[in-house]
Amino acid sequence: MKWDISDIDSWKTDDFPLGAVIPEAGNSHYYRTGGWRSERPVRNVETCTDCLICWIDCPDTAIHVADEKIAADWLDLDHCKGCGICANECPVEAITMVPEGCELPEVR
């Protein structure tokens, strides 16, 4: 992040930018929305055809692609909100939504 806000809690009214502007672009990357997720997409690599429809449709650009294929570390869990659009749009039903936390010992 280029904009240094480390001291923001001590800022006075005049220290903030005009009109609540953030003086840099592309900063939503720094805002982690993964904690909003209640369901997590799980991809079946056997079924997946790498059509990339999930990558196109993901509203949070949380799906990674490498060499025009879905990447091995395919999901950005810091930003995936668990909306389920990828699972819904997958033409071969290779993605299923799994409740978050179900694999944890206290839930199981």
Place this chain on the structure above:
Amino acid sequence: MTEIRTVATTGNLVVAEAMRQCRPDVVAAYPITPQTTIVEEFAKYVAQGRVHTEYVTVESEHSAMSACVGASAAGARVMTATASQGLALMWEELHIASGMRLPIVMANANRALSAPINIHCDHGDAMGARDTGWVMLFAETAQEAYDNTIIALKVAEDPEVLLPAMSCLDGFITTHSIDRIELLDDDTVTGFVGTYQPQNALLDIDNAVSHGCFAGLGGPYFEFKKAQRMAIDRSKAVVERVGNEFTKVSGRDFGLVETDMMDDADVAIVVIGSTAGNVRHVAKEMRAGGVKAGIVKVRCFRPFPHAELAAALKGCRAVAVLDRAESFGAEGGPLYLETRSALYDLESRIPVVNYIYGLGGSDVRLELIHRVYADLSDIASGSAAPSGLVYLGAR
């Protein structure tokens, strides 16, 4: 050298002319009575190539102001116009424009709000927007509507201000009546308003910024509102300064409040908009009859000139405030509330009576104004003031 051209035309057409001379980059607008001929005339100027503006036709006023917000955030000089229901439909974007500190200038042709449906003049539309953070100027005449529109742009774009501004003119009375108006030449207006230097323009890709950000959950929302308050407080001196500069190029006066016959006035009427003409006429008649009557016209409603109003009224023995808008459930209309507050700081306690008048274009006849001055004369000579507000002329 300033050239002045005298024309006979309507308030709306000279507002469109002022807009053309201000050379906005973008106008996004939706037609609504009695504002329609402003944007119609402006669209004609665009079609004729007399102004190089991106004219955006939209499907509602909600979209009109949204498009204005987007264009202004992009760094454009933006103007528009609306009235009544259209202004009401813009309500959320009015706050967004001021909160994002976008100097959009909008003419508002004051018209009553539904229900019942009515297309005629009152100030209920603009007064409903008085707390949205816009600078608000009101015109008595078509001439003032032209002047205020130009002044509003220069105030809005001032680096000390950077707030949206509204230029209000009375529906039909001012928008559609033909009046004698002095227009400035294009170069004078263009030079007067200068070139807009946007801050944080989205199209300035070398200095990329993000607009419309979230500032909740312990974020600095509170501080951004304080910054807005500081800006509109600063704007008062800027309105005065720009008004004085405008007087130099046009020869026409501009005051936050404008007084007439107030030097020795015992009784005074405080008023906004076209009715000031009737009041001035009747005040002169009262003077001829031996009553020391005066008039105080409020031309700048936001920021409200409390000190100037108190100074103008301090020698009076009775004051009437005419409100062409309701503030249902409040002690009186919006102008009354501001005026009473302004007078609180005076040593003497001046009786103030509130008259609600002219709602929905209800006729403001001279005898009604006579009655107000007669009431004030009675109060000044010791009679009790009417208790509560008076619906002037209502059956």
